[in-house]
Amino acid sequence: MSLHSPQQTDSAQLKVDKTTLLSAFGKFLPPEAILFENEDLHPYECDGLSAYRQLPLIVVLPRTVDEVQQIMRLCHEHDVPVVARGTGTGLSGGALPLAEGVVLSLARLKSILEIDPVNRTARVQPGVRNLAISDAVKPDGLYYAPDPSSQIACTIGGNIAENSGGVHCLKYGLTVHNTLKLKVVTVEGELITIGSDALDSPGYDLLALMIGSEGMLGVVVEVTVKLLPLPERAQVVLAAFDDVEKAGTAVGEIIAAGIIPAGLEMMDGPAIQAAEDFVHAGYPTDAAAILLCEVDGSNQEVSEHILAVRELLQASGSTEVRTANDEAERLRFWQGRKSAFPAVGRLSPDYYCMDGTIPRHRLPEVLKKTAELSRTYNLPVANVFHAGDGNMHPLILYNANNPGELERTEELGGKILELCVSVGGTITGEHGVGIEKINQMCFQFKPEELAQFRAVKHAFDPDELLNPGKGIPTPKRCSEYRALGNHQHPHDDEASS
């Protein structure tokens, strides 16, 4: 039994029967907006973390904010837990349903409501796909910066829930840095506005609080995003290294030189090999690691920075430095990186994508220790990650059909995350906690800190109806976790006194 699963025990027993609930929904939702037969529910049984599956009681698909409000009022009245969902591309099980709960799909709220090129903002509904925003504003010479690998499919609502990043967040920030205003339906069904169209907003910063809250504080029904002007030019440099740590060091040197690349990505040997076999991006397959460093901006700026980056990479001992000759080659370089996850997937029946963040300068050391852990657990690990901002994505290759291998994989994953925390990092960069990392929360935070998270949750959702069992562990869960010999990360509070 996986440590991750007992969340079901966190969810309350339903106080109302399915039939009553269905007829109540039927009063304001058309039949096609209510799913309850097993075959209709199956597509909703998991998100991108497919190792965990659970059929929900009911799925509702509202088309208006008013319907969302009515759904929340009804569920609140009957104490029915609600799991909000976009397109289900999340990787930490944040949208895993509850057997006794309703899945609230926001997929049908998918209109772009307003584009304001002067103020550089777009007002969109939560079901709008990340990439659809950039496509819609391209005629105005604008784009929406955060670009998770899943951007073709993932929705802006899901991006808000996970505070998604992507290849370009090193320079342009995470979702929280690119969002101005939200409209949110509270657990009671009230519609509130959070943030504003202006630079800052008075009162507590509920905007940032809501972003990354994984559907546990409210249901986002409208998002106003910031847009950026499309850069005049983008250019990418590929550097090969015969040693992973050298590549890690080069990353620090590029940043220390005062250059902020649009993207600074790293892949290690196994990832390079897999990507090359898959999409033939022209990667040097004999390299122990490659860095992809993209700079964007004005022509002058890009030329300057590419020159500086090339010199830095050569000086830091790369065996080969290549600049994309044209746009086609630039896209081919990225093609390899962007298809790295599926490419690695071809090497093994299953793979587990981790997501931890570390202070940039600890990169070489963490890569070394990850390799040691990989040997200890006898499970191959491929590394594909946002090196520039220290956001690691180790991919653990395993076979779920081998008894105990999933559990061993989870344990290795847990150790890698604890390694991240122990060097001053965190257990997640952009994928969220969800159900996947809820145990590591007990490692990352002190009981007083977890208590503060719970108090904030209580301020929005006192009855624990919004995505219960995700994100923030119960004291019970943490004591179970510690009982298994896991200890909390030693904190340095004394240092400051």
Add this chain to the structure above:
Amino acid sequence: MSLHSPQQTDSAQLKVDKTTLLSAFGKFLPPEAILFENEDLHPYECDGLSAYRQLPLIVVLPRTVDEVQQIMRLCHEHDVPVVARGTGTGLSGGALPLAEGVVLSLARLKSILEIDPVNRTARVQPGVRNLAISDAVKPDGLYYAPDPSSQIACTIGGNIAENSGGVHCLKYGLTVHNTLKLKVVTVEGELITIGSDALDSPGYDLLALMIGSEGMLGVVVEVTVKLLPLPERAQVVLAAFDDVEKAGTAVGEIIAAGIIPAGLEMMDGPAIQAAEDFVHAGYPTDAAAILLCEVDGSNQEVSEHILAVRELLQASGSTEVRTANDEAERLRFWQGRKSAFPAVGRLSPDYYCMDGTIPRHRLPEVLKKTAELSRTYNLPVANVFHAGDGNMHPLILYNANNPGELERTEELGGKILELCVSVGGTITGEHGVGIEKINQMCFQFKPEELAQFRAVKHAFDPDELLNPGKGIPTPKRCSEYRALGNHQHPHDDEASS
């Protein structure tokens, strides 16, 4: 009696007498760390909003985090309200004491604990002055970006409380965008860590929540700030206009062109005249408005952008465009802007500095309506502000000795803020709500939204001991405010359904 004052009624009656409290503090604080005689308390009776004054019961000046924890434990035990304070340069009365409360001065926690040039961070105590950070990291070629006008005197702790901005926040963001981690003492005296040294942190974003919370959620005892590399070059252009609205339009055109200036400031006729008389910056005193547009970055980038900015300004009908010939002239141009507040202060016995934010493209219209309001109330208004990010600073000139003039000034100020809200802006950009704007909170937010703020406050400070009566209005205060004929801003919630 001013509408702003009845906050005293919000503060609880003290359940413990002064003598008992003094002897309790004396058990762990040296005598010089406890002030209680009137003459010692006077320096703490107000902050930068000097129209409101109140002597506190006691002032304590801890030197260690441990002392701060003991102070909070003691005040919590005895239900004594606590107002945390830096150097008191705040402009919204956020540090106004309570007659029955303790002022917790963090001025003696003023060490720079650690500078990490590789990770580009500094770990400092809350009493460190904003400018002292940049001075300390200059040898590493780094600086701390947010630069409020008060940066020589104001502390980083105060910057956290107010989410301070400054001339450069258009390009480099507010305090919240330049802070990585906080150590916070809770109302119970617990020490918790919020945020991390890595790019992102799991759980709810308590870091952003704490920043700008005006001492109402906890006491910040350590701050880890992000540092930026000093730009290779900075250059400023001064443009004169014969019409304020033309200048406002030019601002939008510069931003729309995809240039993000390091600073984009505007001054109108009265402000120009006052600044010129005061510091002789060489401003064109016949102009109705001037813009100061600074760009920074690499030499190439700056040259390109200055050229583009000059063309845009000429095209938008400026009567004169001047580029600073050298660093001395660049500093002289800024000198006028930076001394504008005191300069305007020389024109009138008293002045009241407002702080509202609007969507950039509404600038011309808001300037026009502000001028109309100024005529209606027969009180001169000078405008000096961060035009680039729509952060207005109208300065109302008045004489407190004329009966009723302060009240008329407050009323005009309120109308200007409500004008900001009505065009989609907010009642504060960077000065906070404090006691000054607590009534306008009733205009900006719906009852449901204010209730959510109160619930968050309750999650951190259920007994209302941390800076009570500031920031978030009570329902009673809002009904009093509405009883006076003020109405809540009509919201556009329907628009999205």
